[in-house]
Each structure stands twice: as C-alpha cells, then as structure tokens.
Amino acid sequence: MTKRIEIEFKSSVEIMNTPMKKRRFIVDEMIYPGLHVLSGDPKIGKSWMMMDMCLAIAKGEKFLGRKTEQGHVVYMALEDTSDNLQTRMYELTDEPTDNLQYVLLVNTLGNGLEDDLRKCKETFSDLKLIVIDTLQKVRETVDMKYGSDYKDVSTLKSIADELGIAIILVHHNRKQQDSNPNNMILGTNGIPGAADGLLVLTHKSDSKNAVLNISGRGAPSLDINVIREGAKWKLLDKPPDDKPDNFPSVIHDFMLERKEFRGSASELCELLCKKFPSEEFKNNWMYRELLQHDEEVHSLGISYGKTKSNGTRSICVRYEADRDSSGSKLLYPESGAPAVPESSANADISSQTVTTSASDVKTIAVPVGDKLIEWAANRITEKLAEQGVEVEPFQP
Numbered sequence: 001m002t003k004r005i006e007i008e009f010k011s012s013v014e015i016m017n018t019p020m021k022k023r024r025f026i027v028d029e030m031i032y033p034g035l036h037v038l039s040g041d042p043k044i045g046k047s048w049m050m051m052d053m054c055l056a057i058a059k060g061e062k063f064l065g066r067k068t069e070q071g072h073v074v075y076m077a078l079e080d081t082s083d084n085l086q087t088r089m090y091e092l093t094d095e096p097t098d099n100l101q102y103v104l105l106v107n108t109l110g111n112g113l114e115d116d117l118r119k120c121k122e123t124f125s126d127l128k129l130i131v132i133d134t135l136q137k138v139r140e141t142v143d144m145k146y147g148s149d150y151k152d153v154s155t156l157k158s159i160a161d162e163l164g165i166a167i168i169l170v171h172h173n174r175k176q177q178d179s180n181p182n183n184m185i186l187g188t189n190g191i192p193g194a195a196d197g198l199l200v201l202t203h204k205s206d207s208k209n210a211v212l213n214i215s216g217r218g219a220p221s222l223d224i225n226v227i228r229e230g231a232k233w234k235l236l237d238k239p240p241d242d243k244p245d246n247f248p249s250v251i252h253d254f255m256l257e258r259k260e261f262r263g264s265a266s267e268l269c270e271l272l273c274k275k276f277p278s279e280e281f282k283n284n285w286m287y288r289e290l291l292q293h294d295e296e297v298h299s300l301g302i303s304y305g306k307t308k309s310n311g312t313r314s315i316c317v318r319y320e321a322d323r324d325s326s327g328s329k330l331l332y333p334e335s336g337a338p339a340v341p342e343s344s345a346n347a348d349i350s351s352q353t354v355t356t357s358a359s360d361v362k363t364i365a366v367p368v369g370d371k372l373i374e375w376a377a378n379r380i381t382e383k384l385a386e387q388g389v390e391v392e393p394f395q396p
Contacts, residue, residue: 129168130165
C-alpha cells in the first residue's frame with residue numbers, strides 16, 4: 001500500500017527567495033546527481049564508454065574533455081565475468097584504483113536491489129556514481145508498458161535522490177532510426193519520462209564516428225561528436241573551456257572595497273561588469289547567483305537580501321570583515337590592486353568618515369567663492385565613488 005503524504009504548498013515568492021545549492025556536476029555538463037539513462041546502438045561500445053567514465057571519476061581525470069568530481073564509483077557489470085572485466089581493464093589503463101568497485105550480481109527491483117544500492121553508499125561515503133549495466137537485468141518484468149517502465153525508473157530515481165548520487169542505467173536503442181534521439185530509446189516513453197538525464201549514443205551513417213546526444217532537466221542539451229579508437233572513446237570536437245565559477249570571489253572582492261551596496265539588479269550588474277570585464281553577468285541572475293552561492297558568500301562575510309519601496313525592488317548586500325574566512329584578502333585571480341587605496345589604508349571607510357570629510361570641505365576657511373568649494377566637494381565625491389563609497393550630495 002502506497003504511503004499517504006500531506007500536501008504542502010510553497011509560494012513562488014518562497015521558491016525564488018530560498019537559498020538553493022548550485023547544481024553539482026560529477027562530469028561537467030553531462031552527469032549530475034540523479035537518474036540517467038545511457039542508451040546506444042547494439043555493440044556500439046556502451047560498456048566501454050561507461051567503464052572509461054567510471055575510471056575517470058575514480059581518478060579525478062577528465063572524461064571526453066570534461067572535468068570530473070573524484071570519488072568512489074560502483075559498476076554493476078551484470079552481463080560480464082571477472083575474466084572479461086580484467087581484459088577490458090588492461091585495455092583501458094595500466095593503473096587500477098580502489099575507487100572503482102565492480103559488482104557482478106545483484107538483486108532485482110522490488111526484491112532487494114534498493115537495499116543493495118543503499119549498501120553501496122554505506123560502504124563508500126564519497127560515492128559519486130553507480131552504473132547498472134544493464135537496466136533489463138534488474139527488472140522483474142519484461143512487460144513493455146508505459147506504467148511499468150515509468151514505475152521502475154522512478155523507483156531508481158528516488159534512490160539516487162535519497163543517496164545524493166548519480167545512477168546511470170545502460171540500455172539499448174531501437175533498430176529504427178529517428179530524428180529525435182530520445183525516441184530511439186527501447187521501450188515506452190516511461191523510461192525517458194522518469195529519468196533526469198538522457199545520453200543517446202548513435203553511429204553516424206557511413207562513418208566510424210558517433211554522436212553522443214545529451215539532454216535532461218537543468219543541464220544544457222549537447223551533441224558531442226566522438227570516435228572509438230580501440231578501447232577508448234575519444235572526443236572529436238574542441239574540448240570545452242574549463243572556466244571556473246568565480247562569482248563568490250567576484251562579489252567578495254567587490255564588497256571588500258564597497259562594504260555595502262543597495263540598488264537594483266541592473267546597477268549591481270553594471271558595476272560588476274566594469275570591475276570584472278572578463279566575467280559574464282546577467283541582470284535577472286544577480287539575486288539567483290547569490291542564492292545559489294549562499295554558503296560560499298556567507299563564509300566570506302557577505303550577507304544579502306531584498307527590499308521593496310514605492311514599488312521599486314532593490315538588492316541589499318553587506319560585507320562584514322569579522323565573518324570573512326579569507327581574512328579580508330583579495331580572492332579573484334585577476335585582482336592585483338589593493339582593496340583599499342593606500343591613502344586610506346589606515347582609515348575606516350565608513351559613512352561617518354565620509355560625512356566628516358565632506359563637511360570639512362564645506363567649511364574650509366579660505367577666501368574663495370562658493371562655486372570653487374562646490375567644485376572641490378564634487379571632485380572628492382567622484383573620487384570616493386570610484387572606490388565604491390557613496391556620499392550624500394554636497395549642499396552649498
């Protein structure tokens with residue numbers, strides 16, 4: 001009997017203002033925690049590809065030009081023998097690793113497989129990936145109906161979500177070709193419908209080359225051109241750029257100078273673009289970036305929030321040095337200049353200091369006209385603004 005659940009409501013406001021962890025990729029832009037299906041033409045080399053991916057993750061090496069997150073991997077080679085695995089391993093590598101574990105026999109779905117998967121996580125705390133080769137080997141039923149397909153894959157997806165790991169099901173393509181790669185997955189639409197990610201490997205016509213089509217929830221759709229050379233699949237396309245995620249460093253270094261920001265997302269985006277021209281920023285992603293980097297920015301002394309006044313929404317960001325785990329050091333790789341101008345190195349740049357400075361300019365006892373005083377005050381205001389310090393307008 002299915003356990004009843006209590007319906008729970010979440011408003012769109014709550015959803016959009018709740019800190020969420022940024023998606024963690026185990027293989028960059030390809031595999032992330034959740035349930036994935038790798039489907040391929042008969043004898044195309046699906047198992048070779050999966051073994052190579054598992055080795056890459058186990059060693060923390062790149063796979064098809066993409067970075068991996070190192071950790072334990074369990075490969076359930078349910079159609080293989082130890083002899084076959086030994087032969088394949090020797091063709092793939094000269095350096096085995098304990099991070100890659102093989103299993104040759106498991107229980108089926110509804111008959112103990114769920115506990116087998118949980119045991120993998122209990123045994124290897126840093127488990128990243130389980131590969132089940134093949135899906136049909138762990139199914140009790142051969143009934144190819146939508147309900148059966150969806151139920152079986154959904155059960156495995158729930159386990160992947162529970163354990164916080166990726167599970168890849170190795171499956172087969174239909175013999176019939178289709179312009180939509182996802183339609184080539186053997187079975188009903190219940191299989192792709194329940195999965196988080198799909199990888200479909202097909203031969204190019206009249207060619208040794210193949211295409212790995214990748215699609216899924218929350219990840220970019222990709223067509224990766226590959227070729228199998230001996231035991232390994234190799235990338236034919238230009239490798240992707242290994243651009244690091246610099247947002248925590250960017251917002252930290254920006255606020256290290258400014259201390260506090262209050263304004264629109266567009267204003268924040270414009271200021272960041274000027275200070276960090278090699279980075280890309282989007283107006284409508286400013287608050288989202290803060291939410292998705294919540295843990296990192298808080299550890300760097302950054303707090304943030306939203307306000308609304310007279311129908312205008314603002315983002316508020318504040319820096320507190322005593323919470324900065326970096327020790328108030330510049331973190332962005334290209335940051336070369338000191339965070340605080342040398343002339344102010346020993347001064348506390350606060351709103352009180354700025355107000356006093358502006359007042360001193362206003363009351364200078366020098367026989368000059370008001371216009372010259374106003375000009376001097378404006379120049380000081382401009383210089384302070386260049387350093388990210390806001391000052392109230394000068395009133396002559």
